[in-house]
Amino acid sequence: MSALEYIHRLPNGLVLVAEPMPWLKSAAFTLLLPAGTSHEPEGLQGLCGISVELCQRGAGDRDSRQIVEALDFMGVERSCAASTFHTSFNVAVVADRLAETLGIYADIVRFPHLPEDEVEESRQTALQELHSIEDDPSHKVFTELKHLRYGKEHGRSPYGTLEGIESAKLKDVAAFHHKNYIPNEAILSVAGNFDWEELKKLTEKLFGEWPASTVAAQRTVDVRSGQQHIQYESTQTHIALAYDCVPYQHPGFYQSRGLISVLSDGMSSRLFTEVREKRGLVYSVSASCQTIGGRGSVLTYAGTTGGRAQETLDVTIDTILSLNNGISSGELSRLKSRVKSSLILEQESSSARSSQIATDWFYLGRIVPRQEVLGEIEALTCESLLDHYQQFPPKGWTLVTMGPESVELKHAV
């Protein structure tokens, strides 16, 4: 069956995309609303997080406690998050509870009470989360990297700032909700065990009368190079490094993802081999890719002690640049088996699949079938990977370090 059969657009703009996995006991959904940190008014950083918190404190005909009790009674596994462009809800549930659970989330996004007497509690919750990031340098270094690399609008932390959180008022939350919790460009993705006809009807009932509004125009995402060291009393120096790659929407994305896989996926990957296995510089070293708007970045992390931060950074960069010497046939075949396995294992997880198809829809406006991904990966060759590397060589480096030892980016970069 083609994935195209499981797309249903409501007149107000909300799109339901789905993938049946009838062999599972569960169903999962991802609800993406166009309400991200980049939509926060200047000076109110953290409003996105406070808003999603307050929306869950009473909605529809349930108060805060009744929402939690209803979700807990159904054993709903859930999380929500603020990102640059979205507020997202990720939910997994035993299949026969899907309809009731979705109903509660429709109330949360459409009919929140936004109770005045819980604003302070939502603010305190947001402050607690902000403080928890402050205490974890391996995490904090990436919020700083995002800020340096993407600037003040697109580089905002989902946790906000102290000033922003302290300034936010109920009217700001109400305005943020009114302006950004809208069906235009909203995506509801569902994967797992469900009946498609019933799901369509349910979605129309829950979201059909949600009035459309206008979506704020987004400025183009820019990235900048730069370097920053944060002196911090930690044992390790935490190194976060980013450079340009093609974004998710780019036809060369799978080439780029393949190169990151050669660098970082698995225990035979180049970074693991050079930085950890041969030199024992780190316990943790990794690279991943991220797309924000039309810009792609490779993000790498390494943490090391005792005056070895410069060596760790140098070896990391040399290893990245070693891609220019070519990809071996062994590396290519290993990356293909990893992707093949992970696509097969994805069929055992409704939540992994619902989150993937929501991402597909947001960036590409379509669901990429598993077979297509497999075809793209099968088509990779050592030559195509090297060509891609040479066409899009690493550039636009951004470096943030946090810890006792500051380091320098080499001239070659």
Add this chain to the structure above:
Amino acid sequence: MRFENIRLDNGLQIIAEVNPQAFSQSLGYFVKTGARDETAEMAGVSHFLEHMVFKGTARRSAQDVNRELDELGANSNAYTSEDQTVYYMSVIPEQQEHSVDLLTDLMRPALRDEDFETERQVILEEIAMYDDSPPYGAMERCMEQYFGNHPLSTRVLGTPHTVGTLDTDSMREYHHQRYASDNLCLVATGNVDFEALVEQAERITQKWYPGKFQRKQQVSKHQSSHLELQHAPAVQQYTFQLAAGVSRNDPKRYANRLMATILGDDSGSRMFWSLVDPGLAESAGMFAQEYDDCGLVGLYLTCAPEETQENWDILLELVHDDDDGAKITQSELEIARNKLLSAIILSSERPGNRLFTIGNAMTLRGVYETLEQSLDNYRRVDLESVQNALDEFRKQPAACVTVGPQLSVLKVG
């Protein structure tokens, strides 16, 4: 779903939960040796050995091991706990033969001197990484306080001193004793060819011998204690308390877990409503943990240092309030039960999760339970036994450790 259980002549146990409908299979060796089996001088040896296992065998170099794991497209890893060391991988069913060969071969590592020093550096980095991450070792310190001379006080990673002084000879000796064939269990779940698995394991392990290793069981004695630690760069205060729970063979363990969910789950619990929902604390909760000969019930709190005393008093009041009005209600029990049942059902969908459920049940408790039997363990618990669990917990002496930017933050009455 079919359960298989066989013991080879050399004492190696092989169990499987075979599900021919599954997309994947998972394989694991569960070794009954962990931090609690170590002497104080050799603290961390089980975990060090877990690292060394990936460094090659008589038939394979370290590079071969890493490369083959990646060729298999395996989701593979290993962990060490107080009571066991587990090596596991998830693969597609066609890779069964190669995977069994590799994983089984790894159980007889070469332990080469030249790999030893590099890996020591990696483990020292791992210790440093945890030193920088909240709660900065507070849980390990609390285990030490609580268990005193009992072997469960041993830190899984060891200390920089013990890791710095371990040598290959003592590690070889330790391996020889603890990786004897009768101290291992090969566990498989998902789409597994069990007959082929047994035939192959028998062939590869024909030169393995059983050993005489017996875990020391020991009664632990406790008195109340309190320790404050300083971690200067921290923003928040992290507090733990441990007291006696029940062992994993005690039928009361299910009531204990329900009690912990009712009082201290991260959503909808009494501690959630009193401390987390109002934004007084980032987290506040209760958990139950079981071992062979004893168990723990833990409390934790993360919040601003200046609010720690007040919040801790609230948390303890929730535990110790013995007014009739504070008794656990049937509705609380039903919500907690549904939460746990749903979590078990959702997690059971993946063979990768079932591996740990059935592997732990067999190696630690000597039983196999179907999914329905696991659910029944919780369905059987009545209100009175949950209330009894709480009444029992209140009487126990407790060890408390708190860590934050300053000292003299918390008095324990």
